Amino acid sequence: MEYHLKNKKILFLCPLFFNYHKKLMNAMEWMGAEVDYYDERPSNTFFSKALLRINRNFVTLQINKYYQEISLEIKNKKYDYIFICQAEATPKSFLKDIKKMNPNARMVLMLWDSVANKVNTLEKLDLFDEVFSFDKQDCEQFGLTFRPLFFDKEYEQIAIKEPTLVYDLFFVGTVHSDRYQILKAVKQQFEKNHLAVFLYMFIPSKIMYYQRKLLTSDLTGSEISEFSFEGMPSHQLTAKLKQSKAVVDIQHPKQTGLTMRTIEMLGANKKLITTNRDIQHYDFYHPNNICIVDREKVVVPTEFMTTPFVPVDKKIKEKYSINYFVLDVLGLTEDNEHDFYVQK
Incomplete structure (x- = not known):
């Protein structure tokens, strides 16, 4: 090419x-x-x-x-x-x-x-x-x-190398809609099973945090200390991702298309936990690699983290490069x- x-x-x-x-x-x-x-x-x-x-x-x-x-x-x-x-x-x-x-x-x-x-x-x-x-x-x-x-070459490189894993679950992203409540539920399940979790939940400003907590139920039960108000530098994000076994992705409730993060995890050969049910219709889907959770009743089966990752066919993967x-x-x-x- x-x-x-x-x-x-x-x-x-x-x-x-x-x-x-x-x-x-x-x-x-x-x-x-x-x-x-x-x-x-x-x-x-x-x-x-x-x-x-x-x-x-x-x-x-x-x-x-x-x-x-x-x-x-x-x-x-x-x-x-x-x-x-x-x-x-x-x-x-x-x-x-x-x-x-x-x-x-x-x-x-x-x-x-x-x-x-x-x-x-x-x-x-x-x-x-x-x-x-x-x-x-x-x-x-x-x-x-x-x-x-698509995914770019940065994520292909992550797939090639085999760094020491530090985290079982990884999330970096903006907290919108029901993301906080879903992340909270997943985190509780992982920590109950003594699995390491890294969450970097971003909100643009502290004022926005207080507004949402006061006017919506999105952040019910949250503490301001759980959130970050500055974006994570890309090199730090990549470093943390390399050390992680699985990534959680929560698409907007009104969206059915797969997020950029989802496709990037395909490139990086990372396990994915997602709320997007439509992913099961894509040619790269495999239940060993992708766990679909109900956003209304969040459950991640314990066996998902122990089953081996199944490599995706090279010709299929190339179409997403x-x-x-x-x-x-x-x-x-x-x-x-x-x-x-x-x-x-």
């Missing part, structure tokens, strides 16, 4: 989402592409992102000015591919103009959030040559192409049937 994109020019718009935009850009460049990257959103402040979702009209002037500047910078360039993630802020006028400027370019959109959370995206779907989504239900409802997310993901979205894979999902 090293030179599949040699001398190809790609316009890449993607919101800042941890370092995934950098990972995708690095993958495209490694395969030989020349990439022009722009943040899909004009601003990443909490206030700006909130206004974008509540009512796009509040930030229309800011968005238009930002995309006019992009248009001026790229007006004399010709692209082979236009690759956009989310398109929540991207104006329809920009999409139409960029297509006119590059009539032979393949223009694709990737959604890694449910359409229900992307109200500004629906009206733009027909402007793309193909729209991909990680959510099977959205694909069936809106006629999109199903494409799960970041390089294959890029080539698939750009329409360059030989197999375009997207057979990730196996009905049972």
